[in-house]
Amino acid sequence: xxxxxxxxxxxxxxxxxxxxxxxxxxxxxxxxxxxxxxxxxxxxxxxxxxxxxxxxxxxxxxxxxxxxxxxxxxxxxxxxxxxxxxxxxxxxxxxxxxxxxxxxxxxxxxxxxxxxxxxxxxxxxxxxxxxxxxxxxxxxxxxxxxxxxxxxxxxxxxxxxxxxxxxxxxxxxxxxxxxxxxxxxxxxxxxxxxxxxxxxxxxxxxxxxxxxxxxxxxxxxxxxxxxxxxxxxxxxxxxxxxxxxxxxxxxxxxxxxxxxxxxxxxxxxxxxxxxxxxxxxxxxxxxxxxxxxxxxxxxxxxxxxxxxxxxxxxxxxxxxxxxxxxxxxxxxxxxxxxxxxxxxxxxxxxxxxxxxxxxxxxxxxxxxxxxxxxxxxxxxxxxxxxxxxxxxxxxxxxxxxxxxxxxxxxxxxxxxxxxxxxxxxxxxxxxxxxxxxxxxxxxxxxxxxxxxxxxxxxxxxxxxxxxxxxxxxxxxxxxxxxxxxxxxxxxxxxxxxxxxxxxxxxxxxxxxxxxxxxxxxxxxxxxxxxxxxxxxxxxxxxxxxxxxxxxxxxxxxxxxxxxxxxxxxxxxxxxxxxxxxxxxxx
Amino acid sequence: xxxxxxxxxxxxxxxxxxxxxxxxxxxxxxxxxxxxxxxxxxxxxxxxxxxxxxxxxxxxxxxxxxxxxxxxxxxxxxxxxxxxxxxxxxxxxxxxxxxxxxxxxxxxxxxxxxxxxxxxxxxxxxxxxxxxxxxxxxxxxxxxxxxxxxxxxxxxxxxxxxxxxxxxxxxxxxxxxxxxxxxxxxxxxxxxxxxxxxxxxxxxxxxxxxxxxxxxxxxxxxxxxxxxxxxxxxxxxxxxxxxxxxxxxxxxxxxxxxxxxxxxxxxxxxxxxxxxxxxxxxxxxxxxxxxxxxxxxxxxxxxxxxxxxxxxxxxxxxxxx
Numbered sequence: 001x002x003x004x005x006x007x008x009x010x011x012x013x014x015x016x017x018x019x020x021x022x023x024x025x026x027x028x029x030x031x032x033x034x035x036x037x038x039x040x041x042x043x044x045x046x047x048x049x050x051x052x053x054x055x056x057x058x059x060x061x062x063x064x065x066x067x068x069x070x071x072x073x074x075x076x077x078x079x080x081x082x083x084x085x086x087x088x089x090x091x092x093x094x095x096x097x098x099x100x101x102x103x104x105x106x107x108x109x110x111x112x113x114x115x116x117x118x119x120x121x122x123x124x125x126x127x128x129x130x131x132x133x134x135x136x137x138x139x140x141x142x143x144x145x146x147x148x149x150x151x152x153x154x155x156x157x158x159x160x161x162x163x164x165x166x167x168x169x170x171x172x173x174x175x176x177x178x179x180x181x182x183x184x185x186x187x188x189x190x191x192x193x194x195x196x197x198x199x200x201x202x203x204x205x206x207x208x209x210x211x212x213x214x215x216x217x218x219x220x221x222x223x224x225x226x227x228x229x230x231x232x233x234x235x236x237x238x239x240x241x242x243x244x245x246x247x248x249x250x251x252x253x254x255x256x257x258x259x260x261x262x263x264x265x266x267x268x269x270x271x272x273x274x275x276x277x278x279x280x281x282x283x284x285x286x287x288x289x290x291x292x293x294x295x296x297x298x299x300x301x302x303x304x305x306x307x308x309x310x311x312x313x314x315x316x317x318x319x320x321x322x323x324x325x326x327x328x329x330x331x332x333x334x335x336x337x338x339x340x341x342x343x344x345x346x347x348x349x350x351x352x353x354x355x356x357x358x359x360x361x362x363x364x365x366x367x368x369x370x371x372x373x374x375x376x377x378x379x380x381x382x383x384x385x386x387x388x389x390x391x392x393x394x395x396x397x398x399x400x401x402x403x404x405x406x407x408x409x410x411x412x413x414x415x416x417x418x419x420x421x422x423x424x425x426x427x428x429x430x431x432x433x434x435x436x437x438x439x440x441x442x443x444x445x446x447x448x449x450x451x452x453x454x455x456x457x458x459x460x461x462x463x464x465x466x467x468x469x470x471x472x473x474x475x476x477x478x479x480x481x482x483x484x485x486x487x488x489x490x491x492x493x494x495x496x497x498x499x500x501x502x503x504x505x506x507x508x509x510x511x512x513x514x515x516x517x518x519x520x521x522x523x524x525x526x527x528x529x530x531x532x533x534x535x536x537x538x539x540x541x542x543x544x545x546x547x548x549x550x551x552x553x554x555x556x557x558x559x560x561x562x563x564x565x566x567x568x569x570x571x572x573x574x575x576x577x578x579x580x581x582x583x584x585x586x
Numbered sequence: 587x588x589x590x591x592x593x594x595x596x597x598x599x600x601x602x603x604x605x606x607x608x609x610x611x612x613x614x615x616x617x618x619x620x621x622x623x624x625x626x627x628x629x630x631x632x633x634x635x636x637x638x639x640x641x642x643x644x645x646x647x648x649x650x651x652x653x654x655x656x657x658x659x660x661x662x663x664x665x666x667x668x669x670x671x672x673x674x675x676x677x678x679x680x681x682x683x684x685x686x687x688x689x690x691x692x693x694x695x696x697x698x699x700x701x702x703x704x705x706x707x708x709x710x711x712x713x714x715x716x717x718x719x720x721x722x723x724x725x726x727x728x729x730x731x732x733x734x735x736x737x738x739x740x741x742x743x744x745x746x747x748x749x750x751x752x753x754x755x756x757x758x759x760x761x762x763x764x765x766x767x768x769x770x771x772x773x774x775x776x777x778x779x780x781x782x783x784x785x786x787x788x789x790x791x792x793x794x795x796x797x798x799x800x801x802x803x804x805x806x807x808x809x810x811x812x813x814x815x816x817x818x819x820x821x822x823x824x825x826x827x828x829x830x831x832x833x834x835x836x837x838x839x840x841x842x843x844x845x846x847x848x849x850x851x852x853x854x855x856x857x858x859x860x861x862x863x864x865x866x867x868x869x870x871x872x873x874x875x876x877x878x879x880x881x882x883x884x885x886x887x888x889x890x891x892x893x894x895x896x897x898x899x900x901x902x903x904x905x906x907x
Contacts, residue, residue, distance in 0.1 A: 088683055
């Protein structure tokens with residue numbers, strides 16, 4: 001029944017560590033292994049066993065350890081442990097490990113025979129057990145508990161067979177954004193994308209602190225151990241080579257200098273001009289719940305948006321509506337509210353069948369947005385100055401800093417930027433080059449309840465982005481609060497440390513009970529990654545970032561960032577040729 | 587090749603004769619000659635406590651055996667006669683208690699099986715990987731006598747496993763009277779249940795008056811298997827006169843002072859092995875290592891129902907030859 005012969009499928013399967021238990025049911029998908037004295041198995045170890053069948057080739061059953069237990073055999077009472085430790089009661093310590101099957105080869109789902117030798121899987125056997133051999137393109141994600149690299153199947157990241165990543169975990173300890181950036185680094189630098197890697201872009205929204213503003217600065221704390229860890233994964237430890245950082249303009253600053261405190265060079269300000277705001281119909285993004293059917297005022301939003309798009313004329317940075325020149329967002333809001341309050345013009349702006357209460361609800365919200373959006377929607381800055389976020393023309397990695405912005409403004413920026421990127425990809429019509437979008441606090445932008453234009457954009461990306469080459473890397477504290485369709489569309493699900501109440505939710509059903517419990521204790525840098533290829537989530541540790549994650553870690557700034565904002569302006573560009581192409585230069 | 591046909595009794599074998607001795611005090615006064623003046627003159631008999639300067643040995647070996655009837659069988663001889671038989675499994679093992687290291691381990695264990703019958707033509711039984719060789723019993727071979735026949739091969743097995751585990755300076759405690767094992771050095775026979783009353787009423791009062799962890803003086807039994815013997819009371823809550831009393835014996839070939847030294851050694855060694863009443867129905871006499879050993883040995887005998895089924899199958903298919 002069992003033997004240690006090695007032939008055929010198990011070539012050098014590794015040292016024997018135990019035998020399949022017969023006192024607990026052995027099933028094709030899960031079985032227990034008694035660990036032989038002098039050996040050990042830890043959680044996440046990969047093992048392999050074999051079942052001989054009559055008239056068929058033997059079946060190789062491989063799995064990972066999902067639970068380990070040790071107990072005294074021969075003891076009946078709890079207090080027997082004292083007699084055993086005292087040397088009076090004979091007992092044997094027996095360890096047993098629960099194995100969850102990851103691969104059955106060939107696919108004959110027979111249980112392993114009790115008594116069959118279980119080997120620790122090493123080398124090719126381990127790669128086969130974890131399906132790494134079937135991955136044509138493998139992205140290193142980190143080290144398994146056994147210190148050997150574990151991989152992500154690139155097919156499930158780049159849209160070939162699946163796309164999108166959903167990362168969940170408690171803020172601060174789960175290292176969600178660090179893992180997201182490491183994954184990007186690995187995608188760009190491991191050579192998995194081949195030639196596409198050069199043109200692949202990433203758009204990262206920085207929502208907390210200035211953590212992500214130093215991606216292009218080498219980490220001053222990088223040591224040889226970390227370099228070795230990167231080398232083991234086949235990566236060179238270093239910073240992102242090509243990064244462009246955008247930050248919102250400072251409040252009350254007429255010149256539009258970017259609002260950052262720690263990073264002083266190589267930051268561009270982003271904003272929208274009033275004419276873009278009107279022509280591109282950005283007004284709905286000001287309202288978080290503009291598409292919610294329960295809200296009456298959404299009708300007014302769309303009506304006003306359409307009116308602005310039709311009648312607003314660019315006028316020297318600002319816009320001119322109904323012959324009135326509006327030089328700032330506050331002016332625009334005041335003008336719209338004034339027009340709506342006027343009985344004569346209200347019908348033109350809001351439509352005829354709208355009640356006064358509804359108009360007032362709209363006006364109230366619009367006025368409320370003045371303070372938040374005033375610095376992002378500008379009529380006072382030169383139109384020819386580059387100010388928009390466009391990954392196609394930007395560096396490989398575009399970081400958009402949102403951390404200084406209030407909630408409403410953050411939603412506006414994310415919604416408008418993503419819509420712009422998505423529309424550009426739609427027009428291009430090809431999936432390549434890929435665009436990776438890293439967005440933390442996804443639950444804020446795509447909450448489970450309600451509907452908004454921002455959520456629609458994210459849903460669009462989740463459902464159609466795969467074919468258009470837009471890959472969403474979403475992070476959130478609680479996957480249970482994120483729109484279900486976004487989570488279910490994510491091929492790759494990652495979990496860091498979880499809140500105990502959150503871990504019991506069905507969104508984490510992919511974690512076996514033991515891993516669910518371990519996720520409560522996961523230390524920073526430990527993630528559980530579930531990919532469609534492998535039936536068990538893999539526990540891994542990814543190396544310390546090789547790029548600076550805060551100003552104190554930042555090494556010397558790369559020379560490209562020392563260029564000033566004016567350096568990125570084409571000195572030969574025609575003045576005013578920004579959006580209006582029929583302008584005559586004079 | 588062609589032996590008598592065998593039939594396995596459908597009755598559970600445990601409804602046969604019981605192996606378990608009934609606990610309690612000695613019932614029948616014994617007519618054995620007893621020399622009570624070995625350690626102390628009979629008139630001076632009193633309880634003896636632990637002697638100063640005597641320390642328990644580092645290694646204590648405890649030997650025990652278990653036996654079980656797997657099935658009762660009947661043979662059908664060619665001449666029409668019929669003999670009863672039992673298919674029994676027995677196992678002997680030795681626990682090595684390393685008190686210094688605090689580790690008790692199974693130092694050796696062996697399992698034996700046999701078909702015990704008086705049938706002159708019985709053949710060995712093979713069912714699967716299990717083999718029951720024939721142990722032919724002399725005499726008429728009534729069913730009630732057969733279980734006692736298992737004792738001899740079991741004792742032989744016990745001697746074999748204990749020999750293999752001996753080291754210098756250890757103490758071997760054998761479950762039950764020494765009998766044929768009296769040649770083993772540094773060996774104590776440990777008798778849990780008292781069937782015979784060897785001492786007269788006055789000396790018996792000394793025994794029943796023993797406190798926990800005290801022993802009686804050494805005396806000599808004049809039986810064929812006799813030898814040096816003494817009583818010892820294991821730690822026990824106040825109870826019946828014979829509660830917690832065990833009788834120990836050692837080889838009659840020893841000098842009296844060696845026997846007394848062994849008695850002192852037993853007094854510092856055995857009480858720590860006494861079991862607690864809520865864990866063991868035979869507490870405190872059934873020592874903790876012995877109880878653990880018996881559990882392990884019973885496990886090694888194999889599943890009784892499985893063996894019964896295998897024997898039944900084998901008898902039907904002609905596996906019993």
